[in-house]
Amino acid sequence: MESVKIENLLEKYFQGETSIAEENELRNYFSSLDVAQHLEQYKPIFGYFSLAAAHQFTPKIPPQSKKRNVAWISIAASVVVLLGIGTYAYYSADVVNKSQDLGTYDDPEEAFRATQKALSLLSDNVNVGIESVQYIQEYQTTKDKIFINAKKQSGGS
Template sequence: MELVKIEDLIEKYFQGETSIAEENELRTYFSSSNVAQHLEQYKPLFGFYAFAKEQQFTSQVPQLPKAGNIKRNATWLSLAASVVVLLGIGTYAYYSADVVNKSQDLGTYDDPEEAFRATQKALSLLSDNVNVGIESVKYIQEYQTTKDKIFIDTKKQSGGS
């Protein structure tokens, strides 16, 4: 009779429907020496709890450093980070100032004739690019005119106003 009850409890255990008392009963049964042979496979599962209960933690837990040491380390760490940031900003400023000084030569000319030729060349280049833009606008106007003709013809054919 007890064997049938244990089998039912095992079935309930795997379905997740056992109570704490029923699980304790299963642990007690499987920790005994008279376990049915076809239930031997479950013995390590329920025997683990008894084994775990006997184990004790014997290692030493390391002590955390005192709060004063942590504050002191944090102070040094923040000081070092500030120095690194300041060095980065200084390096950036040094190299960017050098680049700005080189780029301030905007093509100034001492000879007025040479300046005049350079200005004419720049304006000619600008004019060419503006003309390309104007040609594109002409294509858009052509497209708009054609579209208007198509829609007007479509409205007339459909009887619209």
């Protein structure tokens, strides 16, 4: 009679429909010595669960070491931040000093030649830009003509 009940519980167990109390009943049955012969094949499954439940994990690393690591990491992070700020301040001050020396000439003739060269370069670039604008204007007028003719041919307004 008991083996029929256990077989029904096993079927419910493998379908995932058992309650915790029923699973405990199965575990108790298969951990006992009087298991039916035809149910012996399920004994290792429930025996493993009983063995695993008895096994407990004991940590080997003391938790105090984490606190020391956090302190050292925060000190190292502070040093890195201070080095970054110092490096930025050093190089930004150097760039400001270099930018103040630009554009000064002692000889007026040399300054005049440099100014003429810069204005010539600027003029060349402006002329290239004006030519590009002329192409765009020509494209726009051609496009407008095409669309006006297309509207007239289709009978649109």
